[in-house]
Amino acid sequence: MPELPEVETVKRGLEEFIINETIRKVYLSELKLRFPWPKNFISKVVGKKIVSIKRRAKYIIISLNQDYSIIAHLGMSGSYKVLKKNVTQDYIRLKHDHLVIELDNFILAYNDPRRFGYIDLTNEEPEKHKFLSLLGPEPLSNSFNENDLAGSLLNKNKSIKNTLLDQSIVSGLGNIYVCEALFRSKINPKKNCSKLITSKGKPRQKLILLVNKINEVIKEAIDVGGSTLRDFSSTDGKMGYFQTSFNVYDREGEKCLLDDCGGVIKRVVQSGRSTFFCSNCQK
Numbered sequence: 001m002p003e004l005p006e007v008e009t010v011k012r013g014l015e016e017f018i019i020n021e022t023i024r025k026v027y028l029s030e031l032k033l034r035f036p037w038p039k040n041f042i043s044k045v046v047g048k049k050i051v052s053i054k055r056r057a058k059y060i061i062i063s064l065n066q067d068y069s070i071i072a073h074l075g076m077s078g079s080y081k082v083l084k085k086n087v088t089q090d091y092i093r094l095k096h097d098h099l100v101i102e103l104d105n106f107i108l109a110y111n112d113p114r115r116f117g118y119i120d121l122t123n124e125e126p127e128k129h130k131f132l133s134l135l136g137p138e139p140l141s142n143s144f145n146e147n148d149l150a151g152s153l154l155n156k157n158k159s160i161k162n163t164l165l166d167q168s169i170v171s172g173l174g175n176i177y178v179c180e181a182l183f184r185s186k187i188n189p190k191k192n193c194s195k196l197i198t199s200k201g202k203p204r205q206k207l208i209l210l211v212n213k214i215n216e217v218i219k220e221a222i223d224v225g226g227s228t229l230r231d232f233s234s235t236d237g238k239m240g241y242f243q244t245s246f247n248v249y250d251r252e253g254e255k256c257l258l259d260d261c262g263g264v265i266k267r268v269v270q271s272g273r274s275t276f277f278c279s280n281c282q283k
């Protein structure tokens with residue numbers, strides 16, 4: 001499932017091609033994604049020009065002229081592809097292509113086998129849209145810091161793993177990067193988040209470290225993603241899924257990669273989702 005770095009990579013990839021292009025034609029599949037298609041989507045977007053593309057948490061926001069914005073989430077398996085338009089031959093849709101947008105010079109196709117992705121269209125300020133309005137601060141931004149995070153943990157009584165997956169506490173993180181950041185901070189994912197703050201709601205050292213490690217792991221992943229961009233506009237340029245090496249994620253039963261640890265990576269299930277961690281060095 002794409003998390004912040006993958007979505008950022010998709011956004012940067014799209015940005016190269018679609019800005020200042022006008023939407024000429026739209027195909028929507030008969031199947032709905034996670035939610036039904038926005039009403040009159042096609043007639044509202046055809047003829048409008050793409051003026052900017054942004055990312056917020058795991059959402060891509062494509063802004064059109066006349067104040068419309070497309071807000072899109074990749075769900076579990078969504079991906080975009082950009083192809084140079086072939087003037088002699090129409091684009092041939094692939095299985096699971098649910099949205100195809102013909103621009104002046106490019107074809108933008110959204111493919112999603114599992115259809116957990118979703119797309120909305122709004123003419124209000126995107127930040128006020130129901131998908132975005134309750135999102136917590138972005139990693140790598142000033143608003144994501146140990147003092148504010150400590151404040152939002154006050155009176156919370158749940159594991160730090162589940163706390164970090166809560167998009168209103170910090171946005172954009174998913175299972176993979178939460179596991180990795182907790183490993184780098186040597187924090188046990190089952191630890192109650194209240195143990196990371198003082199009784200007055202100030203951050204303890206481990207929480208300060210955690211904020212740094214979240215930023216570090218997200219930045220590294222964005223950098224890795226950037227290096228995958230060059231293939232983007234090729235016919236098989238499926239974006240947003242790049243293999244990077246993880247320290248704990250999906251490594252159940254393998255040795256901890258910390259030299260002096262000697263532990264073995266375990267998998268536990270928290271709120272229905274797998275958590276990978278080393279019980280030896282993550283306390």
Ligand SMILES: [Zn+2]
Nearest residue numbers: 256261278281
């Ligand atoms: Zn270890």
